[in-house]
Amino acid sequence: MQSRRGPPLLQPFYDVAKLFRKETIVVRRSQNFYVYFFFVFIVFTAVLFFTGGDLLLTIFALTLASIFLVLGAYKASSPYSFIGAERELILMMAYEPMVLLAAVGMYLVTRSFIVLDIARSPRLLVLTLPGLFVGFVVILVFKLRKSPFDLSASHHAHQEIVRGITTEFSGRTLALIEIAHWYETTVVLGMVALFFAALPWLAAVAAGVVFFLVILVDNVFARVKWQLALAAAWITAAALGVGNILVVFFLR
Amino acid sequence: MTRSTVSGGEGMQAFKKSPWVLHYDASSCNGCDIEVVASLTPLYDVERLGVVNTGNPKHADIFLVTGSVNAQNLKVLRTLYEQMPEPRVVAAVGICATSGCVFRECYNVMGGVDTVLPVDVYIPGCAARPESIIDGILQAVELLEKKRAYMKSMHGRMKDMAIGRATALDAPEILALQKIVYQNEAEMYDDWSLAPLKQTLQDMRKDFETRVFIKAVVGGKIIGSVRGYMVGETTAHISRLIVHPYFWKQGIGTRLVQEAESNFPRAARFETFTGQKSRHTMEPYQRLGYMPVRQEKVSEHRDRVYFARNREGA
Numbered sequence: 001m002q003s004r005r006g007p008p009l010l011q012p013f014y015d016v017a018k019l020f021r022k023e024t025i026v027v028r029r030s031q032n033f034y035v036y037f038f039f040v041f042i043v044f045t046a047v048l049f050f051t052g053g054d055l056l057l058t059i060f061a062l063t064l065a066s067i068f069l070v071l072g073a074y075k076a077s078s079p080y081s082f083i084g085a086e087r088e089l090i091l092m093m094a095y096e097p098m099v100l101l102a103a104v105g106m107y108l109v110t111r112s113f114i115v116l117d118i119a120r121s122p123r124l125l126v127l128t129l130p131g132l133f134v135g136f137v138v139i140l141v142f143k144l145r146k147s148p149f150d151l152s153a154s155h156h157a158h159q160e161i162v163r164g165i166t167t168e169f170s171g172r173t174l175a176l177i178e179i180a181h182w183y184e185t186t187v188v189l190g191m192v193a194l195f196f197a198a199l200p201w202l203a204a205v206a207a208g209v210v211f212f213l214v215i216l217v218d219n220v221f222a223r224v225k226w227q228l229a230l231a232a233a234w235i236t237a238a239a240l241g242v243g244n245i246l247v248v249f250f251l252r
Numbered sequence: 253m254t255r256s257t258v259s260g261g262e263g264m265q266a267f268k269k270s271p272w273v274l275h276y277d278a279s280s281c282n283g284c285d286i287e288v289v290a291s292l293t294p295l296y297d298v299e300r301l302g303v304v305n306t307g308n309p310k311h312a313d314i315f316l317v318t319g320s321v322n323a324q325n326l327k328v329l330r331t332l333y334e335q336m337p338e339p340r341v342v343a344a345v346g347i348c349a350t351s352g353c354v355f356r357e358c359y360n361v362m363g364g365v366d367t368v369l370p371v372d373v374y375i376p377g378c379a380a381r382p383e384s385i386i387d388g389i390l391q392a393v394e395l396l397e398k399k400r401a402y403m404k405s406m407h408g409r410m411k412d413m414a415i416g417r418a419t420a421l422d423a424p425e426i427l428a429l430q431k432i433v434y435q436n437e438a439e440m441y442d443d444w445s446l447a448p449l450k451q452t453l454q455d456m457r458k459d460f461e462t463r464v465f466i467k468a469v470v471g472g473k474i475i476g477s478v479r480g481y482m483v484g485e486t487t488a489h490i491s492r493l494i495v496h497p498y499f500w501k502q503g504i505g506t507r508l509v510q511e512a513e514s515n516f517p518r519a520a521r522f523e524t525f526t527g528q529k530s531r532h533t534m535e536p537y538q539r540l541g542y543m544p545v546r547q548e549k550v551s552e553h554r555d556r557v558y559f560a561r562n563r564e565g566a
Contacts, residue, residue: 003294004294004295004297004300005297005300006297006299006300007299007300007301007302008300008302011269011270011302014266014269014270014302015269015270015272015302015304017266017269017270018266018267018269018270018313020266021266021267021400022313022337022338022339023337023338023339024337025310025335025337163306163307163308163311167308167310168310169310170310170311170337171337174311
């Protein structure tokens with residue numbers, strides 16, 4: 001992507017292996033406690049989603065998990081992680097409506113909130129819900145904390161909030177956050193695939209393409225201010241999300 | 253800031269694959285500073301080796317310092333270093349960071365980085381070439397693996413622990429340890445006005461004139477300490493039992509107290525006090541037969557529990 005060799009594909013795994021071998025420094029011991037909950041709930045979310053559980057419960061568990069990370073960052077009481085935590089809350093408020101609308105849209109088409117039923121639906125959801133799909137891809141950039149919406153935890157710590165929400169976490173705890181992030185990524189890409197569930201091969205391709213797109217966008221854009229991020233997310237949700245649902249609702 | 257045990261498995265040498273770098277430019281001409289950044293560009297692409305230029309000391313493995321140290325940035329350097337988790341390696345990049353170079357004689361320059369931090373790798377050059385910086389990082393990575401192996405072996409080296417009298421020369425190390433341990437206490441009682449947290453080095457040095465200091469040393473590092481002094485003719489007061497949180501629940505406290513007691517052959521009675529919630533401090537005393545005698549309130553959340561024990565046969 002940047003005409004250079006770059007780190008190997010397995011680099012994230014090497015990083016985590018190393019972090020497990022590092023010392024864990026904390027400001028307050030209790031801050032790690034919240035991260036354990038964050039990790040547990042993320043794993044719970046993934047299990048729930050991929051065993052075909054309730055989509056609404058999945059979304060709720062995912063939100064709850066993120067809240068625990070925010071609490072951990074607050075507990076660390078450093079100005080950087082504090083601002084990171086505040087911004088994460090704003091981001092959550094920004095992307096949450098769109099996630100819910102996506103679930104509602106899927107319900108309108110398949111008459112079920114159960115992931116398994118949605119996945120088994122013979123209709124290609126993306127054809128009826130193109131607005132929701134595009135909107136969901138936009139908020140994916142929020143959820144995966146990529147530019148231009150990486151307000152809460154900048155990828156490299158040379159900017160105004162160092163590493164934001166993860167600034168005060170190190171060693172084993174940071175490794176857990178990384179692993180949880182993999183789960184997060186898998187779950188949200190799974191939701192992307194759900195739009196294409198009628199054609200499994202297309203679902204896999206779509207998830208891959210969307211992931212690539214998000215990384216490309218991350219590399220191309222600079223970060224925006226939170227006001228713009230919030231407006232972008234809500235306007236997308238209102239226009240694409242609500243619009244799409246209204247169309248489906250009245251034309252059914 | 254609290255530090256907890258180094259953990260993790262065996263097998264692959266993880267540091268070789270993922271050395272995260274913290275870069276700080278102390279002073280001088282910025283030439284080396286630019287070369288460090290150059291080695292991260294696509295041309296030299298040091299990221300292909302897994303290097304990340306992290307701006308956060310708590311995530312860093314290698315501390316790259318460019319430029320000489322002066323009176324102003326000395327504190328910054330120390331703080332950054334203190335915040336890096338073990339194992340960590342310091343690399344001095346360029347001749348200014350190595351020795352101070354032509355700035356060596358300046359009125360405000362302390363010299364190279366090794367005047368304030370333990371430097372592991374020296375990278376020569378003015379300015380240091382990106383090639384030599386990359387070479388230096390690779391050497392630093394080897395050292396990370398070595399340090400990690402050493403730290404792991406420390407856990408098996410409790411047998412080699414030496415306990416004995418400390419001298420005033422140990423004061424800085426004991427004070428640093430005291431602050432680490434009492435930060436835990438302060439959090440426990442939500443009281444950051446604890447005297448041991450506020451003690452100055454000067455004050456502690458003065459204590460050495462009137463008190464007996466005992467230290468526990470593992471691998472050249474002081475990991476525990478206690479002090480004692482006579483109160484009146486027959487009573488010895490033992491105080492400030494501190495053990496680095498890495499080494500709790502291994503009986504080090506008990507041995508420290510025993511050693512302290514043996515320094516007061518004339519004492520018939522030993523006394524001490526702890527906070528009411530500090531079970532880890534009470535435990536060694538209780539094991540040695542100290543009994544609680546009274547409890548008094550010192551602040552809103554904190555009570556002082558006094559313990560005492562009479563010498564056997566006294």
